[in-house]
Amino acid sequence: MSKSESETDLSPSEMIDQRIKELGDWRGEMLARLREVIRQADPEMVEEWKWRGVPVWYHDGMVCTGETYKSAVKMTFAKGAALDDPSGLFNSSLDGNTRRAIDFHEGDEIDEEALKALVRAAVTLNAARARR
Structure with a gap:
């Protein structure tokens, strides 16, 4: 982003695009791939940009975030403790409620x-809670 262009001039999706390009390494590639999987899973997913630089995906509430760190791309599910994970994908933040x-x-x-x-x-969990 040029210094004359502020983040408020960009949509959340454009800011995510920009973050992927700025990373310029495996983390950008991973974030891009995770984003694509999220969009394939739910084409109605809404992208947001929160907390000074975290991609967040919503559908009837927050679904997940895509945080980037030096050694990991962390995909955090807002209500992950309430989800069945038969494939054992969750490997972090396992102690929370x-x-x-x-x-x-x-x-x-x-x-x-x-x-x-x-x-x-x-998304199904969010929708069920939204109907209450």
Whole structure:
């Protein structure tokens, strides 16, 4: 982003695009791939940009975030503790009562079908809670 262009001039999706380009390494590639899997799982997903630089995906409430760190891309599910994870994708933030996360490291493969199922389960949970 040029210094004359502020983040408020960009849509959340454009800011996510920009973050992926700025990373310029495996983390950007991983975030882009995770984003694509999320969109395939739920084409109605809404992208937001929160907390000074975290991509967040919503459908009837927060579904997940895509945080980038030096050694990992962390996909945190807002209500992950309430989700079944038959494929054992969750590998981080396992002690909390609400959230669960998946840390992806350089060279990790994505089990796309299992991840799509987890995203869809999160959306279904949000929808059920929204109807109450």
